[in-house]
Amino acid sequence: MADSKPLRTLDGDPVAVEALLRDVFGIVVDEAILKGTSASEKVCEWKEPEELKQLLDLELQSQGESREQILERCRAVIHYSVKTGHPRFFNQLFSGLDPHALAGRIITESLNTSQYTYEIAPVFVLMEEEVLKKLRALVGWNSGDGVFCPGGSISNMYAMNLARFQRYPDCKQRGLRALPPLALFTSKECHYSITKGAAFLGLGTDSVRVVKADERGRMIPEDLERQIILAEAEGSVPFLVSATSGTTVLGAFDPLDAIADVCQRHGLWFHVDAAWGGSVLLSRTHRHLLDGIQRADSVAWNPHKLLAAGLQCSALLLRDTSNLLKRCHGSQASYLFQQDKFYDVALDTGDKVVQCGRRVDCLKLWLMWKAQGGQGLERRIDQAFALTRYLVEEIKKREGFELVMEPEFVNVCFWFVPPSLRGKKESPDYSQRLSQVAPVLKERMVKKGTMMIGYQPHGTRANFFRMVVANPILAQADIDFLLGELELLGQDL
Numbered sequence: 001m002a003d004s005k006p007l008r009t010l011d012g013d014p015v016a017v018e019a020l021l022r023d024v025f026g027i028v029v030d031e032a033i034l035k036g037t038s039a040s041e042k043v044c045e046w047k048e049p050e051e052l053k054q055l056l057d058l059e060l061q062s063q064g065e066s067r068e069q070i071l072e073r074c075r076a077v078i079h080y081s082v083k084t085g086h087p088r089f090f091n092q093l094f095s096g097l098d099p100h101a102l103a104g105r106i107i108t109e110s111l112n113t114s115q116y117t118y119e120i121a122p123v124f125v126l127m128e129e130e131v132l133k134k135l136r137a138l139v140g141w142n143s144g145d146g147v148f149c150p151g152g153s154i155s156n157m158y159a160m161n162l163a164r165f166q167r168y169p170d171c172k173q174r175g176l177r178a179l180p181p182l183a184l185f186t187s188k189e190c191h192y193s194i195t196k197g198a199a200f201l202g203l204g205t206d207s208v209r210v211v212k213a214d215e216r217g218r219m220i221p222e223d224l225e226r227q228i229i230l231a232e233a234e235g236s237v238p239f240l241v242s243a244t245s246g247t248t249v250l251g252a253f254d255p256l257d258a259i260a261d262v263c264q265r266h267g268l269w270f271h272v273d274a275a276w277g278g279s280v281l282l283s284r285t286h287r288h289l290l291d292g293i294q295r296a297d298s299v300a301w302n303p304h305k306l307l308a309a310g311l312q313c314s315a316l317l318l319r320d321t322s323n324l325l326k327r328c329h330g331s332q333a334s335y336l337f338q339q340d341k342f343y344d345v346a347l348d349t350g351d352k353v354v355q356c357g358r359r360v361d362c363l364k365l366w367l368m369w370k371a372q373g374g375q376g377l378e379r380r381i382d383q384a385f386a387l388t389r390y391l392v393e394e395i396k397k398r399e400g401f402e403l404v405m406e407p408e409f410v411n412v413c414f415w416f417v418p419p420s421l422r423g424k425k426e427s428p429d430y431s432q433r434l435s436q437v438a439p440v441l442k443e444r445m446v447k448k449g450t451m452m453i454g455y456q457p458h459g460t461r462a463n464f465f466r467m468v469v470a471n472p473i474l475a476q477a478d479i480d481f482l483l484g485e486l487e488l489l490g491q492d493l
Contacts, residue, residue, distance in 0.1 A: 020067060027074050036083040037097055037473065039481075042449030043089050044082045052080060087471055087478045088451035093248070093276050096308035096471035100371040104364035105310050115148070115358045116350025117336060118343060125347050128362040134369075135301060136317050138281040140294025145318040145325055147352050148361040152275030153193035155300035155316040156242065158354075160184065160197050162298065162318070163240040163269035165328040172328065176202050183236040185209045185227055187219035187254060189247040191273055207236070216405060217252030219243060225262050240269040245290050246277025249458055249466055250404075251411030253277060256292030264295075272296040275314065277409060279306035282374060283381040289408070306384065306410070307377060308472050309365045325352035380472050384410045388469045391479045398483060400490075404464050412467040413458075416441065416486045418493035435462035437493060444489045451485060 010016045035041045047055060056076055065073075083089060085097030113121045115128065132146040149155040163184075164171060170178040182203055186194045188210045198208050209231055212223040228238050241263050243254040256272060263270040272293055278301030280286050281293070293299060297319055304313040318324065330351040337348050350358065369377065388410045395401040395414055400422060404413035418437055424430055438455035445451050455465050467482065 020070070023067075023071055024074055027071065027078065031075060031078040032083070033085070033097065033099075033102075036078070037085045037087065039087050039478065041083070041086070043086045043452050044446060044449050045080050046447045046449065047080060055080065082452065085471075087473050087475070088481065089471070090468050090482065091452040091454050093305045093468055093470065094302075094308070094311060095468065096473060098308045098310065098368050098472065101308065101310045101364040101368040104367035107367075108360045108363050111360075113360065114350075114356075115360050115362075116348065116356065118347035119341070121360065124360045124362060125349060127366050128349070128360075131362045131366050131369075132315060132317065135315055139296070139299055139317055141317075141319050143319075143321050145320055145323070145352075147316055147325060147349070148358075149300075149314045149316050149353075150355075150359075151312055152273070152300050152302045152314050153191070153196065155275065155302075155314050156191065156193045156271070156273055157197035157200060158316050159242070159269075159271040159298040159300065160194075160203075160240060161201055162320075162324055162328055163271065164201070164203075166269065166324060167237075167239050169327075181236045182207050183209050183228075183231040183238045184240040184242065185211055185224055185231075185238065185268075186242040187211050187213045187217075187244060187247075189213050189217040189219075189250065189252055190242060190244050191248055191275070194242055194273075213252070216408065217247050217250035219254040219259060221255060221258040221262055224259060225265075228262070228266050228268075238266060238268055240271060242271045242273055243296075244277075245272055245274035245293065246280070246409055248276065249411065249456060250413060251276070251407055251409030253289045253408060256290060256295065258292075260292050260295035269298070270296045271298045271300070273300050275300045275302040276305055279303060279377075279381060280409075282307075282378045283385075284378065285382055286385055303365050306381065306470055307365070307368070308380075308470070309368055313361050313365050329354055383472075384469050384474075387474055387476065387479060388412060390476055391467065391469060391482075394479060394483055398487075400487065401483065404458075404461065410469040412469065413464050414467070415462070415464045416490055418490045420493060431462045437490065438463040438465055440493065441486060441489050445485065448489075451482060453482070 010020065084095055089095050113124065115121050115124055118125045128148060136144045136146065149158060164182065168179055184198065184207060186208060195205050195208050199205050209227045211227055212220045214220055224241065231238050241259060243256055243259045245253050245256070260270055274290065274293065277290065278299065280289055299317040300314070301317060302314045303309040304311050332351065337345065337351055339345055350356070388407060391412050392403065392407060395403055400417050402415045402417055404415065415434060416437060417434065421430065421433055435457065442455055453465050453467055455463050457463050
């Protein structure tokens with residue numbers, strides 16, 4: 001860092017504020033956006049933790065720094081960060097950088113308001129309700145409620161809390177002593193937030209009954225019914241079933257209509273975790289994967305994933321029209337939610353949630369939708385499915401690549417079998433040796449900076465790669481690069 005005079009406070013100096021921010025925005029556009037989405041640039045610049053600490057000079061000092069130093073720090077932060085908008089970042093269920101959504105995020109951060117009352121967030125209170133209304137309509141509801149949450153995990157936990165409150169409203173005041181032993185049901189392929197939520201809400205992880213899944217990772221409704229009857233026989237009270245539309249690893253879609261039938265027979269709250277797969281509802285070609293979702297009581301949906309709305313954008317949608325959210329979570333704080341305000345206090349939505357301060361998460365999705373239209377977003381989904389099919393066909397053509405299964409969604413799970421293991425599947429140590437391949441290749445690709453792709457074991461299956469086809473700028477050339485790079489990185493294994 002160059003030594004120069006400390007930066008004077010910018011408070012009350014609009015010229016200096018403008019100059020700094022123009023420089024910062026210039027760096028962001030050049031380094032994070034243009035370079036960060038260019039296939040000719042690295043996905044990441046890997047450094048070991050101790051070296052990275054030194055490069056970033058993280059320690060906070062009593063003296064301020066110069067403008068030049070601050071700008072250098074901005075460059076360094078971007079340089080050493082992973083570029084999740086890069087076309088060869090395949091590591092997570094989110095990727096890509098939509099410019100209109102980013103514009104919405106910049107405006108959101110600049111306005112720095114909290115989404116709890118109409119008086120301080122009038123635009124966003126109205127906007128959030130309009131966006132939630134649109135999402136509910138895609139689910140198949142013409143009325144209902146909802147809220148944007150800080151992530152899909154929290155959306156799932158809200159659904160669990162609402163289901164419990166609806167059945168035992170006394171628990172809001174009396175707590176766990178008002179409850180019998182409860183049981184909730186979900187597939188073994190569910191997101192881990194279901195178990196975490198049970199622990200967080202005081203239900204205990206033992207309350208989660210794990211339902212069998214078929215070979216493709218879809219919940220088996222017959223086993224769900226068996227588990228419900230068994231729980232009742234053991235003295236527990238079933239109250240909720242959580243199905244998944246788009247499982248994290250295999251991308252499976254549970255059979256929602258059949259699960260809804262079971263819930264209806266037993267009077268259970270039906271929640272659908274569609275955090276990953278919910279955006280498929282925009283595609284007329286593929287929305288059949290979620291047939292039956294309109295029968296759910298609640299739905300979690302993360303537009304920051306497949307729609308690339310940007311972290312974070314996570315909606316909890318409810319069919320309920322009885323103000324259940326507010327009855328469950330409200331505490332009527334008199335300094336915020338005065339009932340004698342000069343406008344309709346029903347617009348003060350902050351008492352629906354557990355949080356007080358709540359960031360605005362609707363603008364990025366709203367602005368992107370305005371720019372793309374529903375048709376543009378539909379094309380984005382359909383393109384992801386088309387590129388998935390291209391990848392699958394290429395894998396089948398190439399020696400050394402083996403599909404775990406035919407994908408149902410845009411998760412493509414496969415093994416790269418290196419030259420030393422080809423034709424040796426019958427060897428007793430084959431699975432053990434194969435399991436060592438993905439971690440080695442992951443280290444090599446990250447340190448080289450060419451791409452990032454996740455891997456994991458699954459049941460008895462050895463470590464395999466999970467390719468996520470989600471980035472809107474992804475092209476066939478990027479798919480070809482992925483396969484070629486794995487061959488290059490693994491040719492000596």
